[in-house]
Amino acid sequence: MTRSLQENVDSIVLTGTPAVPGVVAAPAIRPVPRIRIQDETARVPESDRASQSEALRHAAATVAQRLRERAARATGAAAEVLSANAAMAADPGWRQAAEAFLAEGRSAAAAAVGATEQFAAMFAGLGGLMAERVTDLRDVCDRIVAELTGAPEPGIPTPAGPSILLADDLAPADTAGLDPDLIVGLAMSLGGPTSHTAIIARQLGIPCVVAVGGLDEVPAGTDVLLDGGAGRVLTHPAPEAAAAAVAGYRAVAERAARWTGPGATADGHRVEVLANVQDGAGARAARERSAEGIGLFRTELCFLDRESEPTIAEQAALYGAVLDAYPAGKVVIRTLDAGSDKPLRFAAHAEEANPALGVRGIRITEQDTGILDRQLDAVVAAANGCRHAPWVMAPMISTVAEAKSFAARVRARGLTPGVMIEVPAAALMAAEILRYVDFVSIGTNDLAQYTMAADRMSARLAAFTDPWQPAVLRLVAATAAAGRTLGKPVGVCGEAAAEPLLACVLAGFGVTSLSAAASAVSAVGAQLAAVTMADCRRAAEAVLSATDPRSARRAAADILN
Template identity: 50%
Template structure:
């Protein structure tokens, strides 16, 4: 690739996946942070109460009209979210109480905040549908304040053309609700390569680069080349860069021609599965050459809600996903809330270290009804779709926990029961855990976090979170060997499965299935197709013998057959 020109700037970060794209920047605006007593200024002078009232009234109207207009041009989840928020901005009781306060001389921010929080409390106490609208209510607050004070509207802007979405950071729910028809890539200043924004971006097939210093200073509309493989964002890319990204896209497209089941060159089968978060994701990946779903992250159903979805609502979503896959394998992970995925109705308010606290399966200690409702919904979905899901629990640490979860799941008619191996204690005792369940699945993102004592949200420690770390590979090896001895499946559903080089090592260790973002499947299938099981074993041994993550990957790359190394640009 040619050296940067004078006009170019190359911003460096941590890439997620291998894809690259060129497109214009669309900056995501944060919610305005304005003091509650900040006055409304007109020509630099604080406005009187009547003028302030007129400005705020107009702000409500313009916010509602703008959201309504956007919703008519959107589709699916985005349309529904925008329509619900527009309806809230039109609420007469909400608007009249705010206007009464500003007419009485109260500052804009204080008036809007006070009324919104009063309504939010009422909605949360009422529960049900009203409780679920608290998020819409607070979104209206942010938009009205921004409009009244002449600040940029918060959130992802309406995209009128395919764009690169750039943000300080994005919540998983924000990422999941993006209008995919116009999103080319995601770039953030914060986050880490195994954080959930990066994971969902990969799941949606979007190039993503996180930890990009200076990203939010990029001017809207600036053309940038986002290269996830290199972990770079380059402004005003030249023709050589564009041609290289086009070449790689062509190689990726060519690899999709192979739609056969996954397996090594000598015929050892390896299931290649997709990670999803919604029923829409299931319908999208079902059209591709995947053998099913290895991870259905059900917490997407719960995010940004004030109350948990009921059994009927959940069952409808699960049944839709099962039916979309047409009888192919679907592994559903029960609610993995807590830590970086807080829920208003379940998160412990006083946890000093949520990543080590009540999250995942451990919610059964304080909110057993969440798990029981979800298992009942899965049992109902199984009957309706006439497809039996594989169901697994996250954050299992002991064989006793695995036994308890298996009993609960089987009581609801679920036949294939498994657990996640993402706690080192579970990996070290994988044999005992496998005696209680039908399968296990390695979540290498959290396994690396806990093995290396490194918060997965701390992007500056990404080197310690590298799944090639020898200590992490030792834990994967211990789990895979236990699976071989028990004659039970061991999958990997962490993002390490999407690395075509590391995938060879995982198979060499004894892993039987790999689940990843659907877009990563062709390259992994290609790498497996060109290596025998014996070669994978040799690569696994080389990785385990290395003294560092860098040395482990280098050793394995050196063992790749030339065709794979050249085709994938390794």
């Protein structure tokens, strides 16, 4: 924590990790605290235990249904997270653990807390992406306890005017419900730049800084200036300085709002600017934001919170809604990316010591090829009548053999095959993989996690998973070079593509398409339109000479700004 010599004497500058760019100034608010049970060890008479069990069952079912309804109204990552949380509330394993506490004489509320902490300890011990589920799990428990006790559901208060939300951590379920007109900024003590909360904040267009040191000491009501691009939170800013900073960013945002595509640099070099979506509503919103097409269609929504595998017809209906939004445009469909923090109820997931390094993505469908075959058949059914066959890519590819096998299945159905580059092994073998597929798309979120051996959800390790890490960018550059040599497209669909300055660097590497949350599309397109390809290449060269994220950012900014 350091004092700023240019601001008020009471001003304090707090630094964190940039997550969503934007500059806003407003008073701070904080979430409603978690409900505390006065005596978790109190015992209820045996005659009341059946009624306590029924009360817990009813409360959990009510919360699950509310989350499902919110998921139905949401889009993109928000819908996925809400669906996953609904599944948590209805999880039979959690209910069984709670019943054990009820049998000991605990109240329904105490049993819910006991079961939750039991699962939280297990998830935390597993590490990786499973550790992120602890926040979600406790959030679901808080909602169940509130339902049991008749208390208001915990979450974010509705402020009287625009406010900046400060929190230790924020459940994605709460983030998904934020109103961007009232919550204009978000700062968290914990979290990483690619956590679900940060991804949802980007989808909503809310400037966000994560892993902010000293944030706990800032009380609600404090005037705050937040710079999401710089990872900076300033308390008690001088009013004139805050107004100037906000006005400067608004000018940039207004320039972005005028961009209507297509994606190209100032000297006419084409770089497709696409959107990441999860359903038809998200695709239609992306079209309104001038996205040229869909660079990442996540298909998990159709599978999560299901007791049985969705039918081909059910899948085709979901896929068709996205294809209908871009009947003549490019749509890249990613096959099921489940496992790890997104288990499937109908798939036999064995317990794993480290699920993030276990059976997920393409590895699930290799164990049961019928899941993949039926999904590809559903894509074919959905694409019937489309002018262009969809592109289809597989997640978590690690070997050339996996890519070759997947490509054969896709081509047999008349579709265009590609794979995700999320594992360093795939990046290093990109040239060999590209001999069998027609394109690749780099998922920078997982690529950063696996390259840096750092859980992308860990606040203490957030600096390691910064998308500007030189080691990660060198793998991206090597993959792009392989694509140029073979004349095949290389896209980026991770969160790195949503950062305008970094998007220009990626174009300089030779990346041919950038796919981001719909809210980031216009800013990326406008930044590309303001620079030449020569600028992008010079910035790319400068970044590859950097040894840390801060110097990489500075090197790019010196050239591109």
